[in-house]
Amino acid sequence: MKKEEFKKLGRNIKYYRTQKGMSCANLAKILQRQEKVLVEMEEGKRIYQLKTLEKIAKALDVPLEKFFDFEWD
Numbered sequence: 001m002k003k004e005e006f007k008k009l010g011r012n013i014k015y016y017r018t019q020k021g022m023s024c025a026n027l028a029k030i031l032q033r034q035e036k037v038l039v040e041m042e043e044g045k046r047i048y049q050l051k052t053l054e055k056i057a058k059a060l061d062v063p064l065e066k067f068f069d070f071e072w073d
Helices: 003-019 024-031 035-042 050-060 064-068
Strands: none
Touching (some): 003 050, 003 064, 024 035, 024 050, 050 064
16 A cells, blocks of 8 residues: 555544544554554554454444545545
């Protein structure tokens, strides 16, 4: 993936997180990650592992493929 795609992926995750009314701190706690790490992921500054994306999707109750929908950007 290109750097811009990681940014779009992060924006999509942030979108679904905020749609669920969940704070970054709450999601980080569920994922057992530091909030800073999650913020960096949402900003496209960190690369996601598939396992992490699956955990985020499960925590947000969103199909994993929704994170990769870059059409509306």
